[in-house]
Amino acid sequence: MAKLLKKTLGLLVLMMAVFTLTSCGQSSQTNVYQNSKEAKKIVWGVKSDTKLFGLVNIKNGKTEGFDIDIAKAITKKMFGKDAKAEFVATTAKTKVPLLKNNSIDAVAATMTITPERKKILDFTKPYFGAGQSILVKKGSSIKGINDLNKKGTQVMAVKGTTAVDNIHKYAPKAKVLELDDYAQAFSALKSGQGIAMTTDNGILFGIAKENPNYQVVGGAFTNEPYGLAVDKGQTEMRDHMNKALDEIKADGTYTKLVKKWFGSIPGFDLKEAEE
Amino acid sequence: MSILAQAFSWINLRFLLEGLWVTIEVSLISIVLSFIIGLVFGIIRYSKIKFISGIVGFIIDIIRNLPLLLLFFFTYFALPQIGLRTSPMSASIIALVVFESAMLAEIVRSGILAVNKGQMEGARANGLTYWQAMRHIVIPQALFKMIPPIVSQFISLIKDTSLATVILLPELLYHAQIIYGQNTNYMLPMYLIIAVMYFVVCFALSVVAKKLEKRFG
Amino acid sequence: MIHVLVNNWQVFLSGFFNTVLCSILALFFSLVIGSGFAIMETFQNKFLSGFARAYIELFRNIPLLVITMFFYVVFPQYFFTISGFAAGTIGLTLYTSSFIAETVRAGIQSIDIGQMEGARSNGLTYWQAMKNIILPQAFVLVIPPLGNQFVNLIKNSSVLAFVAGFDLMYQGDSLASQTFDTINTYLVVGVLYLIITLPLSYYMKHLENKLS
Numbered sequence: 282m283a284k285l286l287k288k289t290l291g292l293l294v295l296m297m298a299v300f301t302l303t304s305c306g307q308s309s310q311t312n313v314y315q316n317s318k319e320a321k322k323i324v325w326g327v328k329s330d331t332k333l334f335g336l337v338n339i340k341n342g343k344t345e346g347f348d349i350d351i352a353k354a355i356t357k358k359m360f361g362k363d364a365k366a367e368f369v370a371t372t373a374k375t376k377v378p379l380l381k382n383n384s385i386d387a388v389a390a391t392m393t394i395t396p397e398r399k400k401i402l403d404f405t406k407p408y409f410g411a412g413q414s415i416l417v418k419k420g421s422s423i424k425g426i427n428d429l430n431k432k433g434t435q436v437m438a439v440k441g442t443t444a445v446d447n448i449h450k451y452a453p454k455a456k457v458l459e460l461d462d463y464a465q466a467f468s469a470l471k472s473g474q475g476i477a478m479t480t481d482n483g484i485l486f487g488i489a490k491e492n493p494n495y496q497v498v499g500g501a502f503t504n505e506p507y508g509l510a511v512d513k514g515q516t517e518m519r520d521h522m523n524k525a526l527d528e529i530k531a532d533g534t535y536t537k538l539v540k541k542w543f544g545s546i547p548g549f550d551l552k553e554a555e556e
Numbered sequence: 557m558s559i560l561a562q563a564f565s566w567i568n569l570r571f572l573l574e575g576l577w578v579t580i581e582v583s584l585i586s587i588v589l590s591f592i593i594g595l596v597f598g599i600i601r602y603s604k605i606k607f608i609s610g611i612v613g614f615i616i617d618i619i620r621n622l623p624l625l626l627l628f629f630f631t632y633f634a635l636p637q638i639g640l641r642t643s644p645m646s647a648s649i650i651a652l653v654v655f656e657s658a659m660l661a662e663i664v665r666s667g668i669l670a671v672n673k674g675q676m677e678g679a680r681a682n683g684l685t686y687w688q689a690m691r692h693i694v695i696p697q698a699l700f701k702m703i704p705p706i707v708s709q710f711i712s713l714i715k716d717t718s719l720a721t722v723i724l725l726p727e728l729l730y731h732a733q734i735i736y737g738q739n740t741n742y743m744l745p746m747y748l749i750i751a752v753m754y755f756v757v758c759f760a761l762s763v764v765a766k767k768l769e770k771r772f773g
Numbered sequence: 774m775i776h777v778l779v780n781n782w783q784v785f786l787s788g789f790f791n792t793v794l795c796s797i798l799a800l801f802f803s804l805v806i807g808s809g810f811a812i813m814e815t816f817q818n819k820f821l822s823g824f825a826r827a828y829i830e831l832f833r834n835i836p837l838l839v840i841t842m843f844f845y846v847v848f849p850q851y852f853f854t855i856s857g858f859a860a861g862t863i864g865l866t867l868y869t870s871s872f873i874a875e876t877v878r879a880g881i882q883s884i885d886i887g888q889m890e891g892a893r894s895n896g897l898t899y900w901q902a903m904k905n906i907i908l909p910q911a912f913v914l915v916i917p918p919l920g921n922q923f924v925n926l927i928k929n930s931s932v933l934a935f936v937a938g939f940d941l942m943y944q945g946d947s948l949a950s951q952t953f954d955t956i957n958t959y960l961v962v963g964v965l966y967l968i969i970t971l972p973l974s975y976y977m978k979h980l981e982n983k984l985s
Contacts, residue, residue: 329724377955382633384636440946468736474937621928621967622966715837718836719932
């Protein structure tokens with residue numbers, strides 16, 4: 282028995298030593314802008330489960346949405362008409378590590394600009410103005426964020442989103458159940474695992490459009506300006522993305538895209554969304 | 557009934573079959589690579605070479621005792637930090653190969669142990685070196701004994717591939733989730749049909765494994 | 774890596790506790806259910822043994838994650854809501870019980886048929902013989918493989934992370950996506966799993982050597 286314990290302990294210590302060593306070995310930073318320019322290609326981290334922003338089309342397997350169109354427009358503005366935008370499916374949980382480890386060049390995935398995230402990533406100017414809201418079943422007694430602030434209330438949110446922190450702040454008594462993506466969170470709401478689902482209004486309107494038994498209530502209780510993100514220190518990439526963003530706003534592409542995706546959504550304020 | 561008909565439309569079925577194909581493709585590549593690596597590590601462990609056998613044993617023990625889910629995170633998030641850009645596909649294959657070759661190494665080792673000791677001694681007495689005896693006498697016999705457990709590992713590999721949804725590998729479960737994420741009325745039909753698909757593939761393989769066991773076991 | 778553990782030890786502790794709790798619950802129930810089906814499969818009655826066989830084959834050949842997700846999202850739509858922890862524990866129990874049933878059945882069948890016949894001819898009923906002669910021997914034989922199933926069960930309990938089961942993996946996941954210190958967080962999670970699984974699997978190896 283003592284031998285057993287000694288062996289286990291020895292293994293654990295050795296392993297920790299190995300891991301600590303490997304996790305210290307950071308790779309040197311590459312210049313994403315120069316690499317992308319050479320390849321004429323930007324690898325974007327996008328959503329695959331979010332209606333209106335980034336959703337896989339089952340007919341052809343391609344991802345479609347506002348974020349996708351913005352990313353394509355920016356890529357073409359930056360590196361010319363024949364430049365390629367490549368898309369990698371991400372979730373709120375995976376996009377930061379993937380940016381950090383160079384698996385993707387930039388993120389266009391309903392990502393709110395926050396002070397915490399700014400410490401580790403570089404953001405462009407906002408390209409979409411969302412606000413956090415609440416989705417409930419029609420006829421629910423929940424009318425707004427304050428109704429959620431009760432003990433025993435369970436609210437669905439997605440791991441790694443600002444919604445998780447905001448609920449802790451605005452409705453501290455509610456318990457948050459964190460799921461991996463929006464499809465899972467909404468499935469859980471529909472299965473009655475919680476009384477409401479919370480995230481940005483644009484995403485919730487997308488779900489409500491397809492599921493008429495559900496509605497967005499209480500309006501937006503936070504400001505969630507979406508930005509395109511790159512890894513910290515990729516300022517050259519960010520500056521060029523900002524310039525491209527200005528250009529697509531100036532030539533009308535941007536407004537056209539906002540109308541294309543959000544023009545027909547009842548209850549959605551286009552003025553609020555445009556940045 | 558109409559919900560079922562809509563859920564199992566050709567478009568959805570095709571999307572699911574694409575997912576199933578990714579599941580099988582990833583599993584096949586992984587089992588072949590794991591077998592090769594597992595064979596090497598199993599032999600190293602068996603032959604008790606100083607230090608190397610110890611270190612290999614140590615690594616195998618660590619890997620065997622970690623949840624596979626963690627390995628997916630490491631291969632997808634950590635490997636690129638040392639310069640290896642991985643996609644969901646390559647990250648999944650690497651994670652599965654790391655995990656399965658640790659499992660197979662143990663199977664190989666016990667397969668070799670199960671071959672009668674007298675065989676090695678006989679071969680050595682006839683003038684073969686240790687490695688010659690291994691290669692021509694011991695390992696070929698051990699391989700027959702290993703076939704059934706390897707097929708069982710392959711079955712768990714196919715099931716384990718579903719965990720790769722966590723890094724968004726477009727396999728069967730992930731494709732089903734995309735479909736019912738867009739229309740939640742399809743939840744039940746989707747889970748039923750993917751359960752049937754997994755079952756058919758895995759059950760068929762387990763029947764093969766049983767047949768092989770009767771023959772070689 | 775140490776700082777992640779020090780700063781968030783309560784989070785890891787509660788996750789660790791839930792992982793252990795769920796594993797113990799699932800182990801208990803899957804032992805009971807698994808042994809039940811193993812015995813049932815040895816029955817003469819074709820219908821009962823066939824039913825046991827079907828149960829075992831069904832849950833052995835469907836991924837654990839699919840079973841668990843089914844109980845988390847599909848089951849509540851037609852019956853009643855169950856928490857992620859419960860759905861995960863049920864999924865683990867069903868999945869593991871099929872493997873335990875296989876193991877126990879192999880144990881029972883490896884006991885010499887002569888023993889059953891001998892016991893019967895000495896006036897014991899089928900159940901008395903099963904309970905007093907066959908099962909005790911079978912269980913000693915299957916302890917090492919059962920131990921391995923338990924190690925697998927603990928590792929597999931990480932599926933709770935998919936259904937907000939508040940286990941070790943879920944807590945690590947949640948923490949990593951808030952602090953962005955992904956790799957260090959998962960390293961802590963890994964070490965915490967190994968603290969349970971490594972000693973257990975060494976002990977099982979030790980036991981196996983002793984028994985054989």
